Each structure stands twice: as structure tokens, then as C-alpha cells.
Amino acid sequence: MAEESANPTGPDLTKGIALASLPEGGMLVGHVGEEDVLLVRSDTEIFALAAHCTHYHGPLADGLVVDGTIRCPWHHACFDLRSGEALRAPAFEPLACWKVEQQEGKIFVRERLPKPRPASRARNTPGKIVIVGGGAAGFAAAEMLRRLDYQGEVIMLSDDTAPPVDRPNLSKDYLAGSAPEEWVPLRPDAYYADNGLDLRLGVRIGAIDPDARQVVLADGGTISYDRLLLATGAEPVQLTLPGAPPTDVFTLRSLADSRRIIARAQTARRALVIGASFIGLEVAASLRARGLEVHVVAPEARPMEKILGPQLGDVIRALHEEKGVHFHLGNTVSAFEAGYATLKDGTRLEADFAVAGVGVRPRIQLAEAAGLALDRGVAVNSYLQTSAPDIYAAGDIARWPDRHSGSSIRVEHWVVATRQGQTAARNMLGLGEEFTSVPFFWSQHYDVSINYVGHAESWDELAVEGDLLAKDGLVRFRRGGNTD
Numbered sequence: 001m002a003e004e005s006a007n008p009t010g011p012d013l014t015k016g017i018a019l020a021s022l023p024e025g026g027m028l029v030g031h032v033g034e035e036d037v038l039l040v041r042s043d044t045e046i047f048a049l050a051a052h053c054t055h056y057h058g059p060l061a062d063g064l065v066v067d068g069t070i071r072c073p074w075h076h077a078c079f080d081l082r083s084g085e086a087l088r089a090p091a092f093e094p095l096a097c098w099k100v101e102q103q104e105g106k107i108f109v110r111e112r113l114p115k116p117r118p119a120s121r122a123r124n125t126p127g128k129i130v131i132v133g134g135g136a137a138g139f140a141a142a143e144m145l146r147r148l149d150y151q152g153e154v155i156m157l158s159d160d161t162a163p164p165v166d167r168p169n170l171s172k173d174y175l176a177g178s179a180p181e182e183w184v185p186l187r188p189d190a191y192y193a194d195n196g197l198d199l200r201l202g203v204r205i206g207a208i209d210p211d212a213r214q215v216v217l218a219d220g221g222t223i224s225y226d227r228l229l230l231a232t233g234a235e236p237v238q239l240t241l242p243g244a245p246p247t248d249v250f251t252l253r254s255l256a257d258s259r260r261i262i263a264r265a266q267t268a269r270r271a272l273v274i275g276a277s278f279i280g281l282e283v284a285a286s287l288r289a290r291g292l293e294v295h296v297v298a299p300e301a302r303p304m305e306k307i308l309g310p311q312l313g314d315v316i317r318a319l320h321e322e323k324g325v326h327f328h329l330g331n332t333v334s335a336f337e338a339g340y341a342t343l344k345d346g347t348r349l350e351a352d353f354a355v356a357g358v359g360v361r362p363r364i365q366l367a368e369a370a371g372l373a374l375d376r377g378v379a380v381n382s383y384l385q386t387s388a389p390d391i392y393a394a395g396d397i398a399r400w401p402d403r404h405s406g407s408s409i410r411v412e413h414w415v416v417a418t419r420q421g422q423t424a425a426r427n428m429l430g431l432g433e434e435f436t437s438v439p440f441f442w443s444q445h446y447d448v449s450i451n452y453v454g455h456a457e458s459w460d461e462l463a464v465e466g467d468l469l470a471k472d473g474l475v476r477f478r479r480g481g482n483t484d
């Protein structure tokens, strides 16, 4: 989704700027032709890179420079200052880089440098890698295998009929109608064949045989592997509502789900969202953007209080109410019939359709049947290796020993899944990288972004800084005096 800027900012860097205008550790945005270029002075060197992140175009000048890298302020993608390589997801594409020269106290930006070439860093090269899952972790692993110049066979199997998509977008801009569908795939269709990735869609895996090192397809066929990555993600909890026509109650996980909701919204006036979860509320925001009347029904007293605490829960509620969302909290839906819902307290709400966002379950059945060690998810070590040494697991299904909290955790975030896919890829090639990323997620509600760093399943103290009501604040979740 990166776009070229119509009006380049700052000075023309090809004409040179005074060295003194870029202090040590400083950043400055100028342009080269039509392109915005960021100059970074770090240690004794000066780097010139594209000024916007290749994920969603975040302004890198507001990011952090750490140890030869630059971190995007929006969703924390990490790029190498020297090569522009997207070292850590959620960005995958490198930043464009330019040659920099210094002459007579001035900095000049010269020609654009070639894209970094895949570097062969593998220690061992298994002949064939099979990835079960065409989502965040599966895609990130496949992309990283080729980036590391792995020359062996890569087969990606997915029971989805769509190629890997930008799943977070399915409840946000795409559902709201402000992002076209061509922004949703993570890569164009041709990318997979062009990079020798054998992506097989609509293929369901029925079993894994770790002794024979084979996956067994639901149609009985088998595929052998030398290394296997399990990245089967999670599936939405389905609600059974008495009286509900199945065609009028939706859940949201796939592109097909999002398309179905959009199609239904086009002929509807009122929608019911069941569950005040992140996904439920993002759906509520998107349906409001489409002009629908939206009612949210959820059992808790405040939206997302359990995850974010009462202060943020109130802010989120106020934010949605400002936009016209009606909340029915401390309540549940006891029946949904054509055209209306009945709540536990007897309230009757008119609604043409419902979207349930009441949680997900990790898809661990394959791992369980294969006899892999489980621990409320698939248990992996810090290298993301399961109890079967040739099988790795990543993403929503994986529970890993988190060195920051000292606990084993499983989280359902896009950035964690993509980074785990990247680490698993490195480890399937023998690079021995521990997964040490701090968990991070974001959620978008209208023009407000909520960014969450770390992982606090419980806390005994909440410290609020700034002004949450003015949508500019920070909440620290502390347990025993520590911020996890």
C-alpha cells in the first residue's frame, strides 16, 4: 500500500544540504525527484532511505533508530539502515536506499542503490519444506525461506481458497469500503510461482505422520517433508442462536467471510454485533462507515475491560458512541429471528443480520492427532520447535517460553505470527534463532489506533499517563511492580 507522494517534502537532497543541519542521531526528510527520502545520521554514517514504511506507509521520521536499524512508529516493522531490508515483520518489502556522499561540509544524495539480493545464510538445507497454513505465519516463513536463498522445494498448503491475505484489513478498511480488494492479498498471485513457492489452495490436511515425515491430505493423498511448519491459526467460535437463519449470522476470519458481510451490508439497514471484542468493535466501526445502524451486545460491563482495563474500556465505548454505535452491555442474545434479536433482559432489537465476534479457538487438531506435545496450544521451545524435532509451529497455535515475562504464552496477534514465521524459517534452515520478540498488536477504531506492547494476562496496577479521553495517552499494566 505504499504510495509515492504527490508533493515531495523538504529540500531537494540531490542539491545537497549542510552537514550541520543533520545532527548526530538526527533525521531529516527531503526528496529526490518525486520520492520522499529520509536521511538518518547514526554513529559516523549517513543513510538515505525511503521515508515511508513498506507496510502501511508509516512515517519513518517519527520512528526509532536502534543499533543500525530503524523501527516504524505505527506497527514496529524493523528495517536495516544500510540495506533497507525489512528485518522484522509486519513489513516484508525492503525500503529503497540511495547512495550518500559528503563534500565540503554538505550531504548529497546520489543514485538509487540496487535492492538487496537474497543472501545464502542457511547452515543446513533440508530438501523439502512443507508449510501447513497460508496465513500470517505461513506466508512470512515462505517469504523468508526465499529471502535466505533457500533453493529447496517449498509447498504451502491452505484450506482457504484465497492466497495469503492481510487479515487485519478484513475487519478494517476493506470491510469499511475504504480499501479496494487489491490491497488485501499480501502478494500478487504471480509472486508464488515467480519465487518457486508451490502454493496449493483449497487443500485440507487431514493428518500428519511424524514417523513417516508425511502430511496426509483430506482426500487421502500424501506429501513427504524434511521439515514441516504448522501454522494453522485459529477459527472463530460459532454461536448457535435459537431461530437464527444461518445466512444471517456471520463470523469473520477469511476474505470470503468479509466479502459475505459486505454483500449482506449492502442490502441491510441495521446490524447486530455480538461481542465487544477487538474484531467485534472493528466490525461495528466499519459497518457504521457503511451507514448501517449498529447495536453491540456483550456480557461485560465495559468493552474489552478484561484485556485493557476499565479506563481504556470507557474510552473505547465513548469513541464508538460518538460515532453512533448503540451498546447493550451486561446482556446476551437469547434468540435471533429474521429481522430482530431478543436479548436476555427481554429487549427486542431490530437487526437484519448479526456478526459474532466472541473469540477464537486455535486449530490444534492436527498437532493433537499427531501426538505433538500440547499446552493450551502447540507447545514449542524458544526455537519454535515442537516435541517432534522436524516439526515447527508458529502463530496463533504456538505456546512458547517468553523470556520477557518468564511464562509460556500463546498470543493471537498479526505481528507475533509473522515474526514467528520468520524465525521458524531461519530455524528450519539451521540458523538457531531464539524467538525473543516482545508481543505487539494494534487495533484501529475510526481514526484512533490502539497499540499494545507486551503481554499482561493479569495485572495489579494500571498507571495512566497523558489524556486518554483526548485520545493521546498511555496505560502501563503492572504486576508486582513490573511492567510486562
Ligand SMILES: Cc1cc2nc3c(=O)[nH]c(=O)nc-3n(C[C@H](O)[C@H](O)[C@H](O)COP(=O)(O)OP(=O)(O)OC[C@H]3O[C@@H](n4cnc5c(N)ncnc54)[C@H](O)[C@@H]3O)c2cc1C
Pocket: 132, 133, 134, 135, 136, 137, 138, 157, 158, 159, 160, 167, 168, 169, 170, 171, 203, 204, 205, 206, 231, 232, 233, 234, 252, 253, 254, 279, 363, 366, 394, 395, 396, 397, 411, 412, 413, 414, 415, 417, 418, 440, 441, 442, 443, 444
Ligand atoms: C478480521 C481479523 C482482524 C484482525 N486484526 C488484527 C489486528 O488488527 N492486529 C493484530 O495484531 N491481529 C489481528 N488479527 C489476528 C491476526 O490476524 C492473527 O493473529 C494471525 O492471522 C495469525 O496468523 P496464523 O498464521 O497463526 O493464522 P492464520 O493467519 O489464521 O492462518 C492459518 C492458515 O491455516 C490454514 N489451515 C488451518 N487448518 C488447516 C488444515 N487442516 N489444512 C489446511 N490449511 C489449514 C487456514 O486456511 C489459514 O490459511 C485479526 C484477525 C482477524 C480474523
Ligand code: FES
Pocket: 053, 054, 055, 056, 057, 058, 072, 073, 074, 075, 076, 077, 090, 091
Ligand atoms: S506502517 Fe510501518 S509497520 Fe505498519
